Amino acid sequence: MRILELHLTDFGKFHDKVVKLQPGMNIIQGRNEAGKSTIHSFIYAMLFGLEGGKEKQRIYDHYLPWDNTGAYGGALRLEEGGHTYFLQRSFLRDHAYVALRDETLQENLTPAGEALKSLLGGLTESGYRNTVSIGQMEGATDDRLLAELKNSIASLGMAKNMEISLQMASDSLMRKRKSLERQLVSGQEEERERLLASIYQISQELTDQQDEAAGLEAEMSAGRAREFEEFSAKHQEREQQKKQLEDINQEYSRLLHEKERWQKERDHAGGQLGRQFSRIKDEDLDSGRLPSFMRSPAPKLLAAGVLALLLSQLCLMSYGRLLAGKEELFSNSLYFAIGGGAVGIMALIFAAAVHKNHKKHLNYYRLVVDKHRRFKEASSALHSIENRRTQLLAELSGESQEEYSALHTKNEELEKEVMRLEWEQEQTALRLNEAKRQLAIADELCARNEKLRREIQAVRTALENIYAAADEIQDTFGDEMNEKASGYLSELTDGAYTELRLEGEMRITLKSKERHVPLEGVSRGTIEQVYLCIRLAAAECLSPKVSLPLLLDDTFAFYDDARTKRAMELLKNSGHQVLIMTCQGREKKLLRQ
């Protein structure tokens, strides 16, 4: 394809400017800002339009005519495959259009966009930048330049596109993979297993605890029942005993009362005996025997009386005898006898009186004895009652009480134990819920891990396929391109360097005579030359169908004259239409030559 004419109808500062181009080499010379880049952008805008994308917007804004005539557009006259075509465009927003006319056939081609695309041999914008538009290298330092060249060669050779860096792509994928791998949480499968086992085990524990609690509860129920039974029996017994105690107490009171009464009566009766009473011993009272000092003196008195009487009789008798005897004695004995008799009779009377008195005392004594006896009876009854009472009291608060308490205590303890077990069960249930919750978390993490693993797999697959695609490209296109570039290089350097070789990832060497020189070791000028060759080779290989014009924009800025000359010869012989935009006069001069 060749561009025959440029019609800058309304573009930038140009109005109705027509530039005619030659089929071969063309030089557009001018200072910077004189319009070289305008033409470059114009051609781009004409071929691809100015709609969509930040870059296009920038160009649109930049070249929008200032004077607002309401028009913004232009035309190209092209030649391809023997036909001449007229391409028209208006860039104005909302009024944009494109028209393509086959002037040879006098036909308007519609849709113009599609027709244009096929005319360009399917050239994409990216392709345009890789082929048609050849600028200069951007690197300011030698290192940068070198890197740029290597990247260009690699990108072209493996990605078929200078703008794509395989290195960067693969780096970013590796980083992505690492970041995904960092998010994996390990050990979740094992954790799940562990938790499942734990849940089963805790369930078992709960069951066991419930069994234990049930057992204890049963025991407690039985215990309580027994307690109740025994308690009833015991209670009854106790009630009985209490009743008994009550009776006994009553009896006791009564007996005490009686005892006291008899004692009082006895003492009262005894009081009648006067002083003697205090001399009476209890044993005498008990046996009912009359104490010696209470025995009736009467007998004694009687005895004394009788004795006196007898004595007196004796005396009388002795007197009688003596009558026969002595008179003096008679008077004494008579007196004795009378005296004795009188004493005897007095004694008898006294005895009778005493006896009578004594009898009274005896009665009293008998009374006392009687009362004492009753007192004694009451006392002993009281005593035995007291014993029984003591016994009963002992029974009531004694051993059996302990036994009952023991049972009751045991039941109380069982109850506490049952409550404790219930609390334990609650804790176990909480642990069970906790384990279930953790299991849910582990499940979620497992699911998340699965997702991550699939993502990681995706990244791996992407890398694999990118490398595979790159290899394919390298094997076909890359090799082809290097071959072509080597040819150009040989021509351009006049045989100084005959081959461009790509070894491994980024090792590039140039064959100089018999040696292979690494790219790192060549001069800057040579690097520029290699770049040109690469670009030329790419233009050839990337667009085999249609021979595209080449737009060189200040490409030879750093070339020396000799190199420039050779470069221009190379371009001339390439068969492409060439548009060299430069601010130097040298190219024109060389062209004339």
Added chain:
Amino acid sequence: MKFIHMADMHLGALPDGGKPWSEARAKELWDTFSDICDACNRERADLLLIAGDLFDRQPLKKELKQAAYHLGRLNRTQVVWMAGDADHLREKDIYAAYPWPEHVHFFSGEQVDKVYFPFLDTEVWGMSYGHSHISEPIYDELSPEINETYHILLAHGGDEEHIPIRRQMLATAGFDYVALGHVHTPQIWEREKCAYAGSPEPLSPKDLGPHGYILGEITSEGTRLRLVPAARRTYKRLELSVNPHTTTRELLEELREDLASEGMANIFTLVLTGSAVSGEEIDLEALLGAGNILEVIDETRPELNLAEIAREHAGDIIGKYIERMRAYPEKDEVAEKALEYGVLALLGGLK
């Protein structure tokens, strides 16, 4: 004969454990159970059928007491219940040992048994699980007598490890109603006269939709069934659409509006869809704090117009790469993602 059919109450469970609303949910299970008992009285139901998993595990004494208390408030309803796989019978039978009120009937054995109510002329068949797994299809061979009596089967299960059930077989076995439990989402097959009551309160985010109990009536004309919603909360899925320029603040505003209209008490799973946000990431923590949000799922995809890219890069590695990846089988998720990642990386936009 009017009845209420419920199942899978899972009393004692702690749904969404660890989340701020978890304990409230545990209490709500009891509240809703109490509501169902109230409904039995209000609707004057003759039977309350509990198709298993009344408890989430073997119950504690106090849980038995509480359940018995609620059942004790029924003034004319007979209760028939069974143990499911979660609250299955253990060695020491705590269910039989507990002094239930007279009107509560429990299937205490692992063999299918029957309980007959003469004044309702209704016979209920059922059994209880003795283990957490039963793989025999116990219910398949049952066939009640064809007579005036209403026959109801109280059953729990429906998958491989929990009594596989073939609904068609049960439908033709001759029961006037098959009251099913185990599946937490309610499902009614009125023509086949069987239904899963579902859990009255949803227990996990998978349990979307209404939850409650089944109110039914068996007459000589047939069996009528109706799901009565009773849940205090529902799980819902909220989709929020996102574009590369969405900010957290915008998203929060939209989220708050949605939460208010869908009901703040409910429990939500957030799904972010659309094109991935470029630039500042969305603050997921802030979203989680806006309400009862269970989790935020990011389903955003990076903005890629593959067709255009393929066209633009037909000649270079990107084009070739897309071609290679398209050769993988259609539904291969990994390949789809790989395609995306690869293209993004080659374009220089992979984050």
